[in-house]
Structures are given as C-alpha cells and as structure tokens.
Amino acid sequence: MRMLQALADAFAMIGALDRDVLSIVGLSLRVSLAAVALGCLVGLPAGALLAIARFPGRDAVVAALNALMGLPPVVVGLVIYLLLSRSGILGPLGLLFTPAAMILAQTVLVTPLIAALARGILEDSERELGEQLRSLRLSPWHRARTLLFDARFSLVVAVLAAFGRAVSEVGAVLVVGGNIAGSTRTMTTAISLETQKGDLPLALALGLVLMTLVLAVNLAAGLVRGHAMRAYG
Amino acid sequence: MSALLPIVIEALAFRPCGAAVIDGLSATIATPGITAIVGPNGAGKSVTLRLLDGLLVPDGGSIRFGTRQAADVRRAMVFQRPALIRASVHDNVALALAAEGLARREAAARVGAALERVGLARRSREAARRLSGGEQQRLALARALVTEPELILLDEPTANLDPGATDVIEGIVAGLAQAGVKVILVSHNLGQVARLAGDVLVLAGGRAVEHGPARSVLTSPRTPEARAYLNGELPWTRFAAAS
Numbered sequence: 480m481r482m483l484q485a486l487a488d489a490f491a492m493i494g495a496l497d498r499d500v501l502s503i504v505g506l507s508l509r510v511s512l513a514a515v516a517l518g519c520l521v522g523l524p525a526g527a528l529l530a531i532a533r534f535p536g537r538d539a540v541v542a543a544l545n546a547l548m549g550l551p552p553v554v555v556g557l558v559i560y561l562l563l564s565r566s567g568i569l570g571p572l573g574l575l576f577t578p579a580a581m582i583l584a585q586t587v588l589v590t591p592l593i594a595a596l597a598r599g600i601l602e603d604s605e606r607e608l609g610e611q612l613r614s615l616r617l618s619p620w621h622r623a624r625t626l627l628f629d630a631r632f633s634l635v636v637a638v639l640a641a642f643g644r645a646v647s648e649v650g651a652v653l654v655v656g657g658n659i660a661g662s663t664r665t666m667t668t669a670i671s672l673e674t675q676k677g678d679l680p681l682a683l684a685l686g687l688v689l690m691t692l693v694l695a696v697n698l699a700a701g702l703v704r705g706h707a708m709r710a711y712g
Numbered sequence: 713m714s715a716l717l718p719i720v721i722e723a724l725a726f727r728p729c730g731a732a733v734i735d736g737l738s739a740t741i742a743t744p745g746i747t748a749i750v751g752p753n754g755a756g757k758s759v760t761l762r763l764l765d766g767l768l769v770p771d772g773g774s775i776r777f778g779t780r781q782a783a784d785v786r787r788a789m790v791f792q793r794p795a796l797i798r799a800s801v802h803d804n805v806a807l808a809l810a811a812e813g814l815a816r817r818e819a820a821a822r823v824g825a826a827l828e829r830v831g832l833a834r835r836s837r838e839a840a841r842r843l844s845g846g847e848q849q850r851l852a853l854a855r856a857l858v859t860e861p862e863l864i865l866l867d868e869p870t871a872n873l874d875p876g877a878t879d880v881i882e883g884i885v886a887g888l889a890q891a892g893v894k895v896i897l898v899s900h901n902l903g904q905v906a907r908l909a910g911d912v913l914v915l916a917g918g919r920a921v922e923h924g925p926a927r928s929v930l931t932s933p934r935t936p937e938a939r940a941y942l943n944g945e946l947p948w949t950r951f952a953a954a955s
Contacts (some may be wrong), residue, residue, distance in 0.1 A: 611795035614767055614788070615808050615855075625807065629797040711798035712841025 481679075488680030489687060500684050507665040508692075510578055510652065511645035514585030515593075518641055522590045523634065526597025527623035530605050541598065547591030552584075556654030559584040563655065576657040581665070584651035589641040596637035597627075604630045632707045635700045643693055715778040716785060716862050716894055718742035719764075725772035726759055726918075733759050734770070735918035741911070746885065746895040748909035748926065750902070752941055755915040757898040758792075761865045764896065765789045777863075788856035789865040793872070794848045801827065801843070801851055802836040808855045826858035827851075830884055846877025853884055864888060866897045870904065882908060902942065906930055914938040 492500055529540065561567050563575040563583075574580045604626045612622045627634070649667035656663030658672060666685045673682035719741040726734035734756045741747050749757045762768040764775060765787055777785045788808075796804050805823045814822070827833040830850040835843065840851055849869055856864055866885065870878040878901075886908060889895050899905055905912060905926065912929040914922040914937070922929055922938040933939040 608795045608797065610762075610767060611791060614765055614791075615859075616811050617807075618811070621810055625797060625810075628799070632798070710842075711839045 485679035485683055489683035492680060492684040493687060497681075497684065499681065500688065502661065503664055503666055503669050503685060504688050504692075506578065506663070507646060507667070507689075510581045510665060511585060511642060513582045514589055514645045515638060515641045517582070517586040518589035518593045518645075519638060521586075522593030522637075522641075523597050523627055524623060525590075526594040526637075527601050527627050528619065529594070529598045530601035530626060531609065531619055531622050541595075544591055544595045544598065548595050550588055550591065551650070552588055552648040553650030553654060555587050556584050556651035559587065559651070559655045575655065576659060576663060578656070578663060580655040581652045581663060584655045585645045585648065588648060588651060589645050592644055593637050593641045596640060597634055600630050600633045600637065601626045604633075632704045632711070635704050639697055639700050642696060646689065646693065716780060717744065717778055719778070719863075719894075720776040721760075721764075721773070721920075722776070723773035724760075724763060724770050724775065726756075726763060726768060727771045733918055734763065737773070737915070737919050739913055739920045739923050741896070741913070743910050744892070744894060745889045745910040746897055746908045748905040748912045749896065749898045749915060750900070750905060750912060750941070751915035751921075756918040757915055758867050759918075760915065761789065761867050761896065761898055764863075765865050785863055786859060786861045787863045787865065788859050788861040790849070790852045790856050790867065790869050792868040794852035796840040796848060796851065798839070798841060800836065801832055801838050801840050804840045804851060805855045805858050808858050812859075822858050822860075823854075826854040829857055829887075830854045831880070844877070846873050846880060849873060849877070849881055850884065853881070857888070861893060863894045863896070866895065866899075868898055868900065870899075870901065878904070902930065914941065916941065 529537070529544070559580065560575065562569045563572070563580055564570055565575075574583070601623075608626065608629060609622070612625055617625065647667060649665075649671055652658075652663070652665050653668050653671070656665070656668065658664050658668040664672075666689045670682045670685050670689070673679070673685070721737055721739045721741075724734050724737040725732065737756065737760065749760060751757055759768065763770055766782065767789070775782065797807065799807075802820075802823055805826055806819055809819045809822060812819075824833060824836070827836055830853050832843075832847065832850055832854060835847070840848065843851060853869070869885070870881050873881065882904060885895060885897070889908075897905075897908065909926040911924060912922075912926045913920055914929065914933070914935070916937040922933055922935045924934075929938065930942060933942050939945075
C-alpha cells in the first residue's frame with residue numbers, strides 16, 4: 480500500500496510540476512548536456528583521427544581508450560575533487576561543489592566513451608571511403624571531418640550512450656558537487672538521498688522523469704536517425 | 713607546362729608483407745588517349761593503378777611522368793565501387809575541390825560544369841546514395857573531372873553496370889580522351905577495351921607480359937600469357953608454374 484501511495488504521490492508531483500522536481504531535473508539536464516557537448520568537442524575529433532591514423536602503438540592507444548570507457552565514476556569524482564580542492568592545482572578556480580565541477584567530472588567520464596565509440600564507427604566508414612578520400616589528396620584533418628560528417632547519423636548512438644552515462648551516474652557528481660539542495664542536487668543524487676530519508680514520492684518522481692527522459696531521447700534520436708538514413712542512404 | 717607523357721614505369725615492385733604483388737613491372741606509356749590494362753585476377757592491375765595514383769608507395773622501381781615531378785601531376789582515380797558520402801550529389805563533387813581552397817562561387821561553377829559533363833546537373837540536390845549504380849559511377853567521374861586532371865585512372869568503372877549504363881560511361885570516357893586527358897583504364901571487358909583503348913598493357917604475375925596497339929594485342933597477341941588470357945584459357949596458373 481505504501482508503495483502505491485508513494486507512486487500516486489510521485490505522479491501527482493510530476494503532474495503539478497513540482498518546483499523541487501523541476502529545479503533538480505533542470506540542473507541535471509544542464510550538467511549532463513554540457514558534459515556531453517564538451518565530450519563531443521574533444522571525443523569526436525579524437526575518435527576520427529584515431530580511426531584514420533596509423534602509427535606504432537596505435538593498438539595500445541585503442542585498447543587504453545576502450546578501457547577508459549569503463550572508468551568508475553566515483554574514482555573520477557575523487558580525482559576531480561583532489562584537483563579542485565583548495566590544495567589542488569585547480570583549487571584557485573573555486574569550482575568545487577559547483578555545477579561547473581560536476582560538468583568537468585562528467586566530461587571526463589563521457590569523453591573516452593564518445594571517442595572510443597566514434598573510433599569504432601568511423602573505422603567502418605574509413606574502410607569504405609578512406610581510399611577515395613586519400614585519392615582526393617585531402618589532409619588527415621579534412622578526411623577526419625569528412626568521415627564525421629558521413630557517419631553523423633550513426634554517431635548519434637555514441638552521443639546517446641554518453642548522455643545516458645552522464646545523466647544516470649551518481650558517484651562523480653556526488654563527490655564533486657556535494658549534493659547541495661538548490662545548487663548541485665541532480666536527479667540521481669536526489670534519488671539516492673531521498674530514498675535514504677524515506678521520502679519515496681520525490682525519489683520516485685525523479686526516477687520516473689529520469690527514465691522517461693532517457694527513453695524519450697533515445698526514441699527521438701532513433702526516429703531522426705532512421706529518417707535521415709532513409710533520406711541519404 | 714611540360715608533357716605528362718611518356719609515363720615510364722621501371723622495375724616497379726610492390727611487396728606488402730613480403731609477398732610480391734608487383735614484381736619488376738616495366739612499361740612505357742607514350743601515346744595519348746586511352747591505355748587499357750588487362751590481365752587475370754591477381755595480375756596486379758588495380759595495384760598498378762594505385763601506384764600510379766600515389767595511393768600506394770612502391771617498394772622498388774620508379775614511375776616517371778614525362779619530365780614532371782609526380783607530385784605536380786594532376787591525377788584522379790575512379791574506383792570500381794563509387795565511394796560516396798551521405799550528402800547531396802553537389803556536395804560529393806565539391807568534396808574533391810576541398811583541398812584547393814576555392815571561393816564558394818568558383819567551386820560551385822566548377823561542380824556545375826562537371827555535373828553537366830556527366831549529365832547529372834539537374835540531380836545536384838539529390839542524395840548521392842539514392843542514385844542508381846550507373847548514376848553513382850557518373851557522379852564518381854564528375855568528382856574526378858572537377859579537379860581538371862591531366863591523368864585519370866579508372867579501375868573497372870563499369871564492372872557492376874548494365875549495358876546501357878556502361879555505354880553512357882564509355883561515352884564520357886571517350887570524350888575525356890578526345891579532350892586531351894590521358895586515361896588509363898583497368899577492365900576485364902575486352903569488348904570495352906576494343907571500343908575505347910588505343911594501346912593495351914597485359915599484366916600477369918605482377919609483370920608486364922605484352923604492350924602494344926590495341927588492335928594487334930587483342931587480335932594477335934605475341935606472348936603465350938597474353939594469348940591464354942585473351943582466349944579465356946584456364947587454368948591461367950599453368951603459365952605461372954611454367955615461369
């Protein structure tokens with residue numbers, strides 16, 4: 480009964496556009512989308528260059544990049560915490576326990592993921608187009624850009640995976656954000672805290688929003704990708 | 713500008729992972745127009761084309777283009793399967809001009825002219841990968857032409873096309889040669905070679921076994937290897953074993 484009541488209350492909170500829920504959801508989205516955007520800026524070109532580059536030790540770099548996909552969020556949080564803490568080399572920036580610190584931590588988490596997935600996708604593209612692009616005497620950077628453009632619809636998968644990882648992780652943002660109400664409290668840290676406090680309606684409401692967001696983003700991206708693939712072949 | 717011809721291939725060798733794909737290939741291509749390279753599968757035709765394009769670097773020997781430096785020769789290659797990006801017809805051709813840093817208007821004019829030449833000007837806004845096989849190959853030709861090459865290398869450009877599409881491509885290629893572009897064509901289609909080529913280079917086992925005017929090579933080949941290939945005799949390997 481208690482569960483059902485909590486679920487009913489959760490739906491009521493969502494329906495009433497509860498201010499706490501909206502604020503937490505808004506912050507979560509801002510942090511995760513910013514982290515994914517920054518991760519794309521670095522990860523996509525890195526993945527593309529790695530897809531076309533041939534150099535000694537490349538296999539080791541690829542293996543390391545793949546391994547970094549599984550970085551434990553709480554360890555990333557700890558390292559960023561140490562860097563941003565008062566005695567850390569980035570301490571003077573005063574970013575600890577701010578959304579900026581959370582963005583930084585999530586960027587570190589998602590960048591290798593985006594780069595590794597992009598590298599795999601773009602290597603397939605390179606096998607198909609690489610010889611032609613080299614024959615056109617394009618520079619490595621231009622070839623990388625062309626591959627990114629050509630595989631843009633497939634790369635949506637990498638971006639979605641990164642968004643899923645960012646928006647659903649709890650360890651890193653908890654350590655560097657501190658879970659401060661109204662400032663650094665995200666959906667995942669709030670769910671964790673409210674569950675421990677016994678405030679199940681808020682935890683469930685946030686959980687429902689989180690699940691709906693992830694499903695909706697994936698569904699929308701899938702539809703757009705399918706339509707684009709049909710249009711461009 | 714000094715002459716592109718003769719193209720002198722001397723003792724060319726290409727041995728990826730130690731296995732000789734091209735093994736002391738020597739030939740002099742001195743005539744303008746269309747030179748066809750023929751030979752059985754594995755003879756090294758496509759690799760020779762890639763070495764001429766600069767896509768592959770030889771392990772030995774040399775290729776000289778008249779009195780020119782290889783880097784100064786404007787070359788373009790068209791592959792058996794056109795590799796097109798997921799973009800419009802126009803953008804696929806414009807890609808070939810990316811390295812030239814042209815003004816947008818000039819690039820658009822050149823792309824338009826190249827598409828006109830292959831009969832695709834009206835399709836420029838369409839998705840390239842939605843074109844038929846023959847149209848895609850014409851698009852690949854337009855992408856090669858837009859760079860205004862002196863030498864165009866064609867690797868079985870009609871291998872997957874029906875007779876109608878083949879005829880259109882052959883017309884474009886013949887027009888290019890008449891316009892002064894040197895064409896080197898790899899083909900298994902001996903009818904096509906007879907229709908287009910001025911001279912024919914026969915390869916076997918990574919070496920040139922015969923080279924001469926198309927009519928004489930196709931009708932009265934001098935070497936047993938060329939004769940066996942042109943007569944469709946199998947197994948080809950008996951010559952490799954004998955040598």
